Amino acid sequence: MSATKDVETFPKANVTKAFVEREKNKQLAAGAIIAEITETPTHWVLTTIWPE
Numbered sequence: 001m002s003a004t005k006d007v008e009t010f011p012k013a014n015v016t017k018a019f020v021e022r023e024k025n026k027q028l029a030a031g032a033i034i035a036e037i038t039e040t041p042t043h044w045v046l047t048t049i050w051p052e
Contacts, residue, residue, distance in 0.1 A: 002052045003033060010044040020044040 010020055017037070024035040027048045034049040 004050045004052055006048045006050060008046045008048075010046070012039075012042055012044060015044060017044060020046055024048075 008023075020037055024037055024046055027035045027046075032048045032050055034047075036047050038045045038047065
């Protein structure tokens with residue numbers, strides 16, 4: 001099974017973790033296999049795996 005990886009970054013200066021959580025939930029509801037939030041000191045990183 002092949003999949004597509006999508007990585008989005010959101011600056012912590014003007015985006016809350018709650019916003020990124022909502023985006024994660026939207027992507028899972030839209031059919032994503034995995035959606036995971038990680039962080040760097042300045043950004044939230046949302047990595048989503050989509051089926052092809």
